[in-house]
Amino acid sequence: MACNHCVVRELNFQIKAHGELNLRVLPEVIHHLSRSNTIHKVEENVITIKEAEARDLLDFCNDHMESGKIEFRIDDQAWRPLSEMSTVMDMKWIDEVITKGLVTCYFQPIVNVREEIFAYELLSRFKKEDGSLIYPNEIFAAARNRGRLYALDRLCRMTAVKYAAPLNKKTFINFIPTSIYAPEFCLRSTVELANQLGVDPSLFVFEVVETEKVDDLAHLKAILTYYKDRGFEYALDDVGEGFSTIEMLLELKPHYMKLDMKYVQGVSSDPNKQKIAKQFLEKALEIQSVPLAEGVEFREDFEWLKQSGYQLFQGYLFGKPDPIPKQ
Structure with missing residues (x-):
């Protein structure tokens, strides 16, 4: 309910x-x-x-x-x-998108050092009734303007759980912490759906996005504790960008640390990016968080990150988001 x-x-x-x-x-x-x-x-x-x-x-x-x-x-x-x-x-059209569930999910692979698929990130894609696509930045702006962010975030989470169920593989699902005002109410339906579908909760990784809008760290920790206590894992996205800092990483102690793409792309030839990538790597390992590099597009960057100790990778080099999961 x-x-x-x-x-x-x-x-x-x-x-x-x-x-x-x-x-x-x-x-x-x-x-x-x-x-x-x-x-x-x-x-x-x-x-x-x-x-x-x-x-x-x-x-x-x-x-x-x-x-x-x-x-x-x-x-x-x-x-x-x-x-x-x-x-x-x-922007009233956003109401129809939510009430009619006009959302689907695309799958982007996350691979290990052997380039084997370890998981998928499920990315929401939206459409109007005529079938035309709506860009995520447009739809989330409309949701904020009309006070529909709670409803839209819930729809995205529930849809992603349904798409994840048949995979029987670890899946990363985004959520916006500012859209959750009370974890015991806002997240109950997501947890119940996962249980109804018989999916092992450890296969779900809920990914914290838009940390720059979080002004209540205690509230965010309460959300993550709610997930963790029920067997789910969580990741911190865009680490190194905005408020996803080393301090935030140490405070939240996520199961997965996703290094922001601006420190990934070109890292093989940029000493400054290499220094920052290593700093986050060391902190991730210190708190037993799995280091994941996102936005990998070039093999030389992948090789450098792999040799440095990064364990998981995501980006166009391994596959773009697609309506059919890459095998």
Whole structure:
């Protein structure tokens, strides 16, 4: 059963007016909305209205009020300028993607030093009803704008678990820690699905992405502990980039450490990249984390990383993401 954060319901928009002109016009707006039974709630200078009626109110504000002195928000998010409201409404297509489950998974191989497939990373790919693809950066931006990140992340995790079940091989599945507000609620359905499908939990590696947005390390640790206590493993992605630092690596002690591709590509001929790659390698081994190099495209980089002690590798050299897992 999904939690309230993961269910796609009609949005409520809160509109807050400032300024002498706006506050003078506001009672008339409230009176009109009340007569048409479209207003949801009024608190001082804040109107709460359903999305279905919000477009007309937005047009009125732009035509008859000082729109620069009006703000809006959804689901108790931060207040934003009214000028951004139409963008949020134009992204309503994300609701359909989630409710209709318009997501599939591509498989990218992860190999060992002998270039044997050790695991697959499952990467979400999205499509509209007409079959056209939606790029991940576009869909996650829409999800954030409309407060659908919880629901989208859950859909991706659940879909990946279903795709992983027939493989009987270790699979890496991304998750966004900021989309999980309480592990015992948000992750329960993922764990239950894996159990229902009879998959050994140790075959799943949940990969922490977007650590730069994590401002509560204790919360992230609670999420990872929840996974670990149920037999799952976890990885730290993009190590060396942003907030995925050596300090973060030592704090989280992941089962797998994924070195960011900017230190992988060209490492065979770049002393600075070699130094950093070795530093992360040493720290990974120190905490018994398996070192994995991602973004490997050239054989000379692979050979250098292999000789240096990296144990797992991922990148176009071994296979691009594909709807059919490479054997």
